[in-house]
Amino acid sequence: MPRYGMLIDTNKCVGCFACRVACQMQNSLTPENSFIRYEEKETGKYPNVKWKVYPIQCHHCETAPCAPVCPTKARQIRPDGVVVVNSKKCIGCKYCVAVCPYQANTVNSKTGEVDKCRFCIEIVEQGGTPACVSTCLTHARIFGDLDDPNSKIAKAIAAKKPKALAANLGTKPKIYYVE
Amino acid sequence: MVWGTLVAIYLFMAGIAAGTYLLGTIIETFWSNRGLEMIRKYSLILSFPLVAISSIFLVVDAEAGLHNPLRLIYILANFPNSMMSVGTLIIASFQIITLYAAWRALYSKNQSAVMRIIGSVMAVGLTVYTGLLLQVSQAIPFWHNDILPILFTVSGISTGFAAAIIIGVYADRRQLANLMPIKKVHILCLLAEGLLLIALLSNAGKIDGGAQSVAKLLTGSLSPLFWGGLVTVGLVLPIIIEAYELFKNHNVIAINNGLHPADETAATIDSELNSGFSLLLVSEGAVLLGGFILRYLVLAAATFISLI
Numbered sequence: 001m002p003r004y005g006m007l008i009d010t011n012k013c014v015g016c017f018a019c020r021v022a023c024q025m026q027n028s029l030t031p032e033n034s035f036i037r038y039e040e041k042e043t044g045k046y047p048n049v050k051w052k053v054y055p056i057q058c059h060h061c062e063t064a065p066c067a068p069v070c071p072t073k074a075r076q077i078r079p080d081g082v083v084v085v086n087s088k089k090c091i092g093c094k095y096c097v098a099v100c101p102y103q104a105n106t107v108n109s110k111t112g113e114v115d116k117c118r119f120c121i122e123i124v125e126q127g128g129t130p131a132c133v134s135t136c137l138t139h140a141r142i143f144g145d146l147d148d149p150n151s152k153i154a155k156a157i158a159a160k161k162p163k164a165l166a167a168n169l170g171t172k173p174k175i176y177y178v179e
Numbered sequence: 180m181v182w183g184t185l186v187a188i189y190l191f192m193a194g195i196a197a198g199t200y201l202l203g204t205i206i207e208t209f210w211s212n213r214g215l216e217m218i219r220k221y222s223l224i225l226s227f228p229l230v231a232i233s234s235i236f237l238v239v240d241a242e243a244g245l246h247n248p249l250r251l252i253y254i255l256a257n258f259p260n261s262m263m264s265v266g267t268l269i270i271a272s273f274q275i276i277t278l279y280a281a282w283r284a285l286y287s288k289n290q291s292a293v294m295r296i297i298g299s300v301m302a303v304g305l306t307v308y309t310g311l312l313l314q315v316s317q318a319i320p321f322w323h324n325d326i327l328p329i330l331f332t333v334s335g336i337s338t339g340f341a342a343a344i345i346i347g348v349y350a351d352r353r354q355l356a357n358l359m360p361i362k363k364v365h366i367l368c369l370l371a372e373g374l375l376l377i378a379l380l381s382n383a384g385k386i387d388g389g390a391q392s393v394a395k396l397l398t399g400s401l402s403p404l405f406w407g408g409l410v411t412v413g414l415v416l417p418i419i420i421e422a423y424e425l426f427k428n429h430n431v432i433a434i435n436n437g438l439h440p441a442d443e444t445a446a447t448i449d450s451e452l453n454s455g456f457s458l459l460l461v462s463e464g465a466v467l468l469g470g471f472i473l474r475y476l477v478l479a480a481a482t483f484i485s486l487i
Contacts, residue, residue, distance in 0.1 A: 039486060039487055056486065065317060068257070068261060069257075069260075070257060070263075071254045071256065072253035072254055072256050073253065073256045073257050074253070092243030093241040093263055094182060095261065095262075098182065101317065101318040102486065112241070112242025165486040
Protein backbone atom coordinates (compact mmCIF):
# COMPACT_ATOMS: atom_id res chain seq x y z
CA MET A 1 0.00 0.00 0.00
CA PRO A 2 1.50 3.36 -1.01
CA ARG A 3 1.64 6.29 1.38
CA TYR A 4 1.10 9.39 -0.70
CA GLY A 5 2.80 12.68 0.00
CA MET A 6 3.97 15.82 -1.73
CA LEU A 7 7.07 17.98 -1.79
CA ILE A 8 6.95 21.68 -2.68
CA ASP A 9 10.19 23.47 -3.49
CA THR A 10 9.66 27.09 -2.48
CA ASN A 11 12.89 28.02 -4.26
CA LYS A 12 11.32 26.95 -7.53
CA CYS A 13 7.82 28.30 -6.94
CA VAL A 14 7.34 31.60 -8.81
CA GLY A 15 3.92 32.34 -7.34
CA CYS A 16 2.03 32.14 -10.63
CA PHE A 17 -0.98 30.53 -8.91
CA ALA A 18 -1.49 28.15 -11.86
CA CYS A 19 -1.87 25.25 -9.42
CA ARG A 20 -4.89 26.90 -7.85
CA VAL A 21 -6.51 27.50 -11.23
CA ALA A 22 -5.82 23.92 -12.35
CA CYS A 23 -7.27 22.64 -9.07
CA GLN A 24 -10.38 24.77 -9.40
CA MET A 25 -10.85 23.54 -12.98
CA GLN A 26 -10.29 19.91 -11.97
CA ASN A 27 -12.80 20.12 -9.12
CA SER A 28 -15.33 22.45 -10.82
CA LEU A 29 -14.95 24.96 -8.00
CA THR A 30 -16.46 28.43 -8.06
CA PRO A 31 -14.01 31.38 -8.06
CA GLU A 32 -14.56 31.98 -4.34
CA ASN A 33 -13.72 28.38 -3.42
CA SER A 34 -10.29 26.85 -3.75
CA PHE A 35 -8.37 23.99 -2.19
CA ILE A 36 -5.05 25.82 -2.45
CA ARG A 37 -4.19 29.08 -0.72
CA TYR A 38 -0.89 30.95 -0.48
CA GLU A 39 1.23 32.43 2.26
CA GLU A 40 4.13 34.74 1.60
CA LYS A 41 7.38 35.27 3.44
CA GLU A 42 9.96 37.98 3.13
CA THR A 43 13.47 37.43 4.42
CA GLY A 44 16.69 39.43 4.45
CA LYS A 45 17.40 43.16 4.56
CA TYR A 46 17.18 45.65 1.74
CA PRO A 47 18.67 45.38 -0.86
CA ASN A 48 19.30 41.66 -0.35
CA VAL A 49 15.76 40.46 0.18
CA LYS A 50 13.97 37.29 -0.78
CA TRP A 51 10.25 36.83 -1.33
CA LYS A 52 8.87 33.33 -1.17
CA VAL A 53 5.46 31.88 -1.79
CA TYR A 54 4.19 28.86 0.10
CA PRO A 55 1.25 27.12 -1.59
CA ILE A 56 -0.85 25.54 1.17
CA GLN A 57 -3.50 22.86 0.85
CA CYS A 58 -4.61 19.79 2.81
CA HIS A 59 -1.51 18.18 4.31
CA HIS A 60 -3.17 14.76 4.58
CA CYS A 61 -1.89 14.41 8.15
CA GLU A 62 -1.36 10.88 9.39
CA THR A 63 -3.22 11.75 12.57
CA ALA A 64 -5.47 14.30 10.89
CA PRO A 65 -7.22 16.39 13.56
CA CYS A 66 -10.19 16.96 11.23
CA ALA A 67 -11.16 13.28 11.09
CA PRO A 68 -11.86 12.56 14.79
CA VAL A 69 -13.83 15.79 15.31
CA CYS A 70 -16.19 15.24 12.38
CA PRO A 71 -19.52 14.32 14.03
CA THR A 72 -20.91 12.50 10.99
CA LYS A 73 -17.70 10.67 10.05
CA ALA A 74 -17.76 12.40 6.67
CA ARG A 75 -13.97 12.69 7.05
CA GLN A 76 -12.08 9.48 6.50
CA ILE A 77 -8.40 8.63 6.24
CA ARG A 78 -7.91 6.10 3.44
CA PRO A 79 -5.42 3.23 3.83
CA ASP A 80 -3.09 5.09 1.42
CA GLY A 81 -3.12 8.05 3.81
CA VAL A 82 -5.28 10.35 1.70
CA VAL A 83 -7.84 12.24 3.78
CA VAL A 84 -11.15 12.33 1.94
CA VAL A 85 -14.54 13.95 2.50
CA ASN A 86 -17.81 12.20 1.82
CA SER A 87 -19.78 15.32 0.99
CA LYS A 88 -23.03 13.35 1.13
CA LYS A 89 -22.50 13.09 4.88
CA CYS A 90 -21.20 16.62 5.52
CA ILE A 91 -23.62 18.80 7.48
CA GLY A 92 -21.42 21.89 7.27
CA CYS A 93 -20.78 22.25 11.01
CA LYS A 94 -17.28 23.55 10.22
CA TYR A 95 -15.62 21.74 13.12
CA CYS A 96 -12.95 20.51 10.69
CA VAL A 97 -12.34 24.12 9.67
CA ALA A 98 -11.79 25.07 13.31
CA VAL A 99 -9.21 22.35 14.06
CA CYS A 100 -7.12 22.38 10.85
CA PRO A 101 -3.80 24.16 11.48
CA TYR A 102 -3.34 24.64 7.72
CA GLN A 103 -6.70 26.33 7.12
CA ALA A 104 -7.01 23.93 4.22
CA ASN A 105 -10.78 23.60 4.19
CA THR A 106 -13.21 25.63 2.14
CA VAL A 107 -16.94 25.96 2.71
CA ASN A 108 -18.76 25.57 -0.61
CA SER A 109 -20.52 28.84 -1.20
CA LYS A 110 -23.52 27.13 -2.77
CA THR A 111 -24.08 23.99 -0.70
CA GLY A 112 -22.47 24.84 2.66
CA GLU A 113 -20.51 21.58 2.47
CA VAL A 114 -16.89 21.67 3.53
CA ASP A 115 -14.42 20.32 1.00
CA LYS A 116 -10.67 20.24 0.50
CA CYS A 117 -7.79 18.75 -1.51
CA ARG A 118 -7.82 14.95 -1.90
CA PHE A 119 -4.56 14.70 -3.88
CA CYS A 120 -6.75 14.19 -7.01
CA ILE A 121 -6.95 10.58 -5.92
CA GLU A 122 -9.17 9.57 -8.85
CA ILE A 123 -6.39 10.67 -11.27
CA VAL A 124 -3.65 9.10 -9.13
CA GLU A 125 -5.47 5.76 -9.12
CA GLN A 126 -5.41 5.86 -12.95
CA GLY A 127 -1.62 6.32 -12.82
CA GLY A 128 -1.60 10.11 -13.21
CA THR A 129 -0.49 12.93 -10.95
CA PRO A 130 -2.63 15.55 -9.17
CA ALA A 131 -3.66 18.54 -11.28
CA CYS A 132 -1.54 20.98 -9.27
CA VAL A 133 1.57 18.86 -9.87
CA SER A 134 1.11 18.29 -13.59
CA THR A 135 0.35 21.95 -14.24
CA CYS A 136 3.29 23.41 -12.30
CA LEU A 137 5.49 25.42 -14.71
CA THR A 138 8.69 25.12 -12.72
CA HIS A 139 8.25 21.57 -11.44
CA ALA A 140 8.18 22.93 -7.91
CA ARG A 141 5.84 20.14 -6.87
CA ILE A 142 6.66 16.43 -6.62
CA PHE A 143 4.01 13.85 -5.78
CA GLY A 144 4.47 10.17 -4.99
CA ASP A 145 4.80 7.29 -2.59
CA LEU A 146 6.76 8.30 0.51
CA ASP A 147 7.41 4.67 1.44
CA ASP A 148 8.98 3.69 -1.89
CA PRO A 149 12.71 4.52 -1.57
CA ASN A 150 13.04 4.61 -5.37
CA SER A 151 10.26 7.13 -5.89
CA LYS A 152 11.15 10.63 -7.06
CA ILE A 153 9.67 12.15 -3.91
CA ALA A 154 11.52 9.85 -1.50
CA LYS A 155 14.82 10.65 -3.21
CA ALA A 156 14.08 14.38 -3.21
CA ILE A 157 13.24 14.30 0.49
CA ALA A 158 16.46 12.44 1.25
CA ALA A 159 18.51 14.89 -0.82
CA LYS A 160 16.91 18.23 0.01
CA LYS A 161 16.03 17.79 3.68
CA PRO A 162 12.70 19.62 3.45
CA LYS A 163 10.65 20.60 6.48
CA ALA A 164 7.03 20.14 7.42
CA LEU A 165 4.93 23.09 8.54
CA ALA A 166 3.59 23.16 12.12
CA ALA A 167 5.29 19.80 12.71
CA ASN A 168 5.33 20.54 16.45
CA LEU A 169 1.58 19.85 16.66
CA GLY A 170 2.26 16.18 16.03
CA THR A 171 -0.32 15.69 13.28
CA LYS A 172 2.38 14.20 10.98
CA PRO A 173 1.60 16.19 7.82
CA LYS A 174 2.60 14.72 4.44
CA ILE A 175 3.48 17.86 2.49
CA TYR A 176 7.14 18.84 2.72
CA TYR A 177 8.61 22.23 1.91
CA VAL A 178 12.11 22.89 0.59
CA GLU A 179 13.20 26.30 1.85
CA MET B 180 -14.20 33.76 11.51
CA VAL B 181 -14.84 30.02 11.55
CA TRP B 182 -17.99 30.46 13.59
CA GLY B 183 -19.89 33.71 13.86
CA THR B 184 -22.94 35.27 15.45
CA LEU B 185 -25.20 32.22 15.03
CA VAL B 186 -22.86 29.98 17.01
CA ALA B 187 -22.32 32.75 19.59
CA ILE B 188 -26.10 32.88 20.11
CA TYR B 189 -26.16 29.10 20.43
CA LEU B 190 -23.37 29.00 23.03
CA PHE B 191 -25.01 31.90 24.88
CA MET B 192 -28.50 30.37 25.00
CA ALA B 193 -27.23 26.93 25.96
CA GLY B 194 -25.36 28.57 28.85
CA ILE B 195 -28.47 30.40 30.04
CA ALA B 196 -30.55 27.22 29.78
CA ALA B 197 -28.07 25.38 32.00
CA GLY B 198 -27.91 28.29 34.46
CA THR B 199 -31.68 28.69 34.80
CA TYR B 200 -32.11 24.95 35.28
CA LEU B 201 -29.44 24.92 37.98
CA LEU B 202 -30.97 27.90 39.79
CA GLY B 203 -34.46 26.38 39.70
CA THR B 204 -33.11 23.10 41.03
CA ILE B 205 -31.03 24.80 43.73
CA ILE B 206 -34.07 26.75 44.95
CA GLU B 207 -36.16 23.58 44.89
CA THR B 208 -33.56 21.65 46.88
CA PHE B 209 -31.98 24.13 49.27
CA TRP B 210 -34.00 27.36 49.35
CA SER B 211 -37.56 26.07 49.19
CA ASN B 212 -38.83 28.25 52.03
CA ARG B 213 -37.20 31.51 51.05
CA GLY B 214 -40.06 33.04 49.04
CA LEU B 215 -38.43 32.36 45.69
CA GLU B 216 -41.23 30.22 44.31
CA MET B 217 -41.85 32.30 41.17
CA ILE B 218 -38.16 32.39 40.31
CA ARG B 219 -37.95 28.62 40.72
CA LYS B 220 -41.02 28.09 38.56
CA TYR B 221 -40.04 30.40 35.73
CA SER B 222 -36.39 29.38 35.62
CA LEU B 223 -37.40 25.74 35.23
CA ILE B 224 -40.03 26.60 32.61
CA LEU B 225 -37.59 28.84 30.72
CA SER B 226 -34.82 26.26 30.46
CA PHE B 227 -36.51 23.96 27.93
CA PRO B 228 -37.39 26.52 25.22
CA LEU B 229 -33.93 28.07 25.58
CA VAL B 230 -32.04 24.84 25.00
CA ALA B 231 -34.44 23.84 22.21
CA ILE B 232 -34.10 27.18 20.40
CA SER B 233 -30.32 27.20 20.91
CA SER B 234 -29.98 23.96 18.98
CA ILE B 235 -31.94 25.49 16.08
CA PHE B 236 -29.22 28.14 15.75
CA LEU B 237 -26.63 25.39 15.57
CA VAL B 238 -28.46 23.66 12.73
CA VAL B 239 -28.99 26.93 10.85
CA ASP B 240 -25.24 27.55 11.03
CA ALA B 241 -24.55 24.04 9.70
CA GLU B 242 -25.82 25.00 6.26
CA ALA B 243 -25.28 21.70 4.47
CA GLY B 244 -27.31 19.94 7.17
CA LEU B 245 -29.99 22.59 6.92
CA HIS B 246 -30.33 21.97 3.17
CA ASN B 247 -30.22 18.18 3.63
CA PRO B 248 -31.89 17.48 6.99
CA LEU B 249 -31.61 13.72 6.49
CA ARG B 250 -27.84 14.02 6.92
CA LEU B 251 -28.38 15.08 10.51
CA ILE B 252 -29.06 11.44 11.39
CA TYR B 253 -25.30 10.88 11.09
CA ILE B 254 -24.54 13.47 13.75
CA LEU B 255 -24.09 10.92 16.53
CA ALA B 256 -21.97 8.64 14.31
CA ASN B 257 -18.71 9.79 15.86
CA PHE B 258 -19.65 9.53 19.52
CA PRO B 259 -17.61 9.87 21.73
CA ASN B 260 -14.66 10.97 19.57
CA SER B 261 -16.20 14.17 18.27
CA MET B 262 -17.07 16.82 20.83
CA MET B 263 -19.86 17.83 18.43
CA SER B 264 -21.45 14.36 18.75
CA VAL B 265 -21.01 14.44 22.52
CA GLY B 266 -22.61 17.89 22.66
CA THR B 267 -25.52 16.80 20.50
CA LEU B 268 -26.23 13.94 22.86
CA ILE B 269 -25.99 16.25 25.88
CA ILE B 270 -28.34 18.79 24.29
CA ALA B 271 -30.82 16.11 23.28
CA SER B 272 -30.94 14.53 26.73
CA PHE B 273 -30.97 17.92 28.45
CA GLN B 274 -34.03 18.84 26.41
CA ILE B 275 -35.83 15.82 27.78
CA ILE B 276 -34.78 16.67 31.34
CA THR B 277 -35.79 20.32 31.04
CA LEU B 278 -39.08 19.36 29.44
CA TYR B 279 -39.75 17.16 32.46
CA ALA B 280 -38.68 19.93 34.85
CA ALA B 281 -40.89 22.47 33.06
CA TRP B 282 -43.85 20.11 33.25
CA ARG B 283 -43.32 19.58 37.00
CA ALA B 284 -42.89 23.32 37.58
CA LEU B 285 -46.04 24.17 35.60
CA TYR B 286 -48.04 21.96 37.95
CA SER B 287 -46.16 23.35 40.98
CA LYS B 288 -44.54 20.05 41.74
CA ASN B 289 -40.92 19.23 42.48
CA GLN B 290 -38.68 17.12 40.28
CA SER B 291 -37.73 13.74 41.65
CA ALA B 292 -34.40 13.66 43.47
CA VAL B 293 -32.85 11.40 40.84
CA MET B 294 -33.84 13.74 38.02
CA ARG B 295 -32.46 16.71 39.93
CA ILE B 296 -29.07 15.02 40.20
CA ILE B 297 -29.01 13.83 36.58
CA GLY B 298 -30.27 17.20 35.39
CA SER B 299 -27.68 19.17 37.34
CA VAL B 300 -24.87 16.98 36.02
CA MET B 301 -26.16 17.43 32.47
CA ALA B 302 -26.52 21.20 32.95
CA VAL B 303 -22.93 21.54 34.07
CA GLY B 304 -21.94 19.12 31.29
CA LEU B 305 -23.68 21.34 28.76
CA THR B 306 -21.81 24.51 29.76
CA VAL B 307 -18.49 22.69 30.08
CA TYR B 308 -19.10 21.23 26.62
CA THR B 309 -19.67 24.66 25.05
CA GLY B 310 -16.13 25.52 26.17
CA LEU B 311 -14.61 22.12 25.34
CA LEU B 312 -15.98 22.36 21.81
CA LEU B 313 -13.55 25.21 21.20
CA GLN B 314 -10.81 24.03 23.57
CA VAL B 315 -10.20 20.95 21.37
CA SER B 316 -8.65 22.99 18.54
CA GLN B 317 -4.86 23.00 18.57
CA ALA B 318 -4.97 25.16 15.47
CA ILE B 319 -6.41 28.14 17.38
CA PRO B 320 -4.23 28.70 20.47
CA PHE B 321 -6.63 31.20 22.04
CA TRP B 322 -9.26 28.46 22.22
CA HIS B 323 -6.83 25.69 23.13
CA ASN B 324 -6.96 26.77 26.74
CA ASP B 325 -8.24 24.84 29.76
CA ILE B 326 -9.73 27.96 31.30
CA LEU B 327 -12.29 28.37 28.53
CA PRO B 328 -14.67 25.57 29.66
CA ILE B 329 -14.54 26.88 33.25
CA LEU B 330 -15.16 30.46 32.11
CA PHE B 331 -18.12 29.41 29.97
CA THR B 332 -19.54 27.39 32.86
CA VAL B 333 -19.32 30.27 35.33
CA SER B 334 -20.70 32.66 32.73
CA GLY B 335 -23.51 30.21 31.89
CA ILE B 336 -24.52 30.05 35.55
CA SER B 337 -24.28 33.82 35.85
CA THR B 338 -26.38 34.57 32.75
CA GLY B 339 -28.88 31.85 33.71
CA PHE B 340 -29.31 33.41 37.14
CA ALA B 341 -29.77 36.83 35.52
CA ALA B 342 -32.47 35.60 33.14
CA ALA B 343 -34.29 33.72 35.89
CA ILE B 344 -34.22 36.69 38.26
CA ILE B 345 -35.65 39.04 35.63
CA ILE B 346 -38.52 36.74 34.66
CA GLY B 347 -39.23 35.61 38.23
CA VAL B 348 -39.29 39.11 39.71
CA TYR B 349 -41.30 40.40 36.75
CA ALA B 350 -43.92 37.78 37.59
CA ASP B 351 -43.92 38.63 41.29
CA ARG B 352 -42.21 41.83 42.45
CA ARG B 353 -42.36 40.84 46.11
CA GLN B 354 -39.58 38.34 45.52
CA LEU B 355 -37.23 41.28 45.19
CA ALA B 356 -36.91 41.27 48.96
CA ASN B 357 -35.85 37.59 49.00
CA LEU B 358 -33.08 37.66 46.42
CA MET B 359 -30.21 37.77 48.92
CA PRO B 360 -29.07 34.13 48.63
CA ILE B 361 -29.14 34.29 44.81
CA LYS B 362 -27.38 37.64 44.70
CA LYS B 363 -24.60 36.37 46.92
CA VAL B 364 -23.88 33.47 44.57
CA HIS B 365 -24.33 35.74 41.58
CA ILE B 366 -21.79 38.34 42.61
CA LEU B 367 -19.29 35.57 43.35
CA CYS B 368 -19.86 34.25 39.80
CA LEU B 369 -19.27 37.71 38.33
CA LEU B 370 -16.06 38.19 40.32
CA ALA B 371 -14.89 34.70 39.34
CA GLU B 372 -15.70 35.50 35.72
CA GLY B 373 -13.48 38.57 35.85
CA LEU B 374 -10.58 36.59 37.33
CA LEU B 375 -11.01 33.75 34.84
CA LEU B 376 -11.03 36.24 31.99
CA ILE B 377 -7.75 37.73 33.22
CA ALA B 378 -6.28 34.22 33.55
CA LEU B 379 -7.45 33.27 30.03
CA LEU B 380 -5.92 36.36 28.49
CA SER B 381 -2.63 36.09 30.34
CA ASN B 382 -2.33 32.39 29.49
CA ALA B 383 -3.12 32.92 25.83
CA GLY B 384 -0.95 36.03 25.59
CA LYS B 385 2.18 33.96 26.17
CA ILE B 386 1.82 31.73 23.11
CA ASP B 387 2.15 32.26 19.38
CA GLY B 388 -1.26 32.80 17.83
CA GLY B 389 -2.84 33.35 21.23
CA ALA B 390 -0.96 36.63 21.59
CA GLN B 391 -2.50 37.89 18.33
CA SER B 392 -5.98 37.06 19.68
CA VAL B 393 -5.27 38.89 22.93
CA ALA B 394 -3.94 41.91 21.02
CA LYS B 395 -7.10 41.97 18.90
CA LEU B 396 -9.19 42.08 22.08
CA LEU B 397 -7.17 44.51 24.18
CA THR B 398 -5.96 47.02 21.62
CA GLY B 399 -7.10 45.87 18.18
CA SER B 400 -10.28 45.76 16.17
CA LEU B 401 -12.30 44.09 18.94
CA SER B 402 -11.14 46.40 21.73
CA PRO B 403 -14.21 48.75 21.78
CA LEU B 404 -16.49 45.74 22.26
CA PHE B 405 -14.11 44.16 24.76
CA TRP B 406 -13.60 47.20 27.03
CA GLY B 407 -16.98 48.83 26.51
CA GLY B 408 -19.20 45.77 26.18
CA LEU B 409 -17.62 42.92 28.10
CA VAL B 410 -15.59 44.67 30.81
CA THR B 411 -17.70 47.78 31.50
CA VAL B 412 -21.26 46.65 30.79
CA GLY B 413 -20.88 42.92 31.34
CA LEU B 414 -18.75 42.86 34.47
CA VAL B 415 -18.02 46.20 36.20
CA LEU B 416 -21.54 47.67 36.00
CA PRO B 417 -23.39 44.61 37.38
CA ILE B 418 -20.73 44.02 40.04
CA ILE B 419 -21.13 47.61 41.28
CA ILE B 420 -24.95 47.45 41.26
CA GLU B 421 -25.08 44.04 42.92
CA ALA B 422 -22.53 45.05 45.56
CA TYR B 423 -24.55 48.20 46.25
CA GLU B 424 -27.75 46.16 46.55
CA LEU B 425 -26.17 43.63 48.88
CA PHE B 426 -24.96 46.50 51.04
CA LYS B 427 -28.37 48.22 50.95
CA ASN B 428 -30.13 44.95 51.70
CA HIS B 429 -28.04 44.60 54.84
CA ASN B 430 -29.34 47.98 55.95
CA VAL B 431 -32.94 47.01 55.13
CA ILE B 432 -32.58 43.89 57.23
CA ALA B 433 -31.17 46.02 60.06
CA ILE B 434 -34.18 48.32 59.76
CA ASN B 435 -36.59 45.39 59.68
CA ASN B 436 -35.03 44.09 62.84
CA GLY B 437 -36.31 46.99 64.95
CA LEU B 438 -36.36 50.33 63.29
CA HIS B 439 -38.94 49.71 60.60
CA PRO B 440 -40.73 53.00 59.90
CA ALA B 441 -44.35 52.42 60.80
CA ASP B 442 -45.75 55.01 58.42
CA GLU B 443 -44.61 53.17 55.31
CA THR B 444 -47.69 52.71 53.17
CA ALA B 445 -48.47 50.07 50.60
CA ALA B 446 -48.01 52.69 47.85
CA THR B 447 -44.45 53.55 48.86
CA ILE B 448 -43.58 49.86 49.13
CA ASP B 449 -44.99 49.38 45.65
CA SER B 450 -42.96 52.20 44.16
CA GLU B 451 -39.88 50.91 45.96
CA LEU B 452 -40.43 47.47 44.44
CA ASN B 453 -40.85 49.00 40.98
CA SER B 454 -37.69 51.06 41.23
CA GLY B 455 -35.94 47.99 42.59
CA PHE B 456 -37.10 46.06 39.54
CA SER B 457 -35.80 48.76 37.20
CA LEU B 458 -32.37 48.63 38.81
CA LEU B 459 -32.45 44.83 38.64
CA LEU B 460 -33.39 45.00 34.95
CA VAL B 461 -30.32 47.16 34.34
CA SER B 462 -27.87 44.98 36.23
CA GLU B 463 -29.20 41.59 35.10
CA GLY B 464 -29.70 42.87 31.56
CA ALA B 465 -26.06 43.96 31.59
CA VAL B 466 -25.03 40.46 32.72
CA LEU B 467 -26.96 38.93 29.82
CA LEU B 468 -25.48 41.35 27.31
CA GLY B 469 -22.01 40.68 28.69
CA GLY B 470 -22.53 36.91 28.43
CA PHE B 471 -23.37 37.19 24.76
CA ILE B 472 -20.50 39.57 24.05
CA LEU B 473 -18.09 37.19 25.83
CA ARG B 474 -19.00 34.33 23.52
CA TYR B 475 -19.00 36.51 20.42
CA LEU B 476 -15.56 37.88 21.30
CA VAL B 477 -14.08 34.44 22.00
CA LEU B 478 -15.25 33.31 18.55
CA ALA B 479 -14.21 36.54 16.80
CA ALA B 480 -10.76 36.64 18.41
CA ALA B 481 -9.82 33.21 17.01
CA THR B 482 -6.48 33.36 15.24
CA PHE B 483 -4.80 30.36 13.64
CA ILE B 484 -1.21 29.42 14.41
CA SER B 485 1.37 30.84 12.03
CA LEU B 486 2.89 28.29 9.66
CA ILE B 487 5.94 29.91 8.11
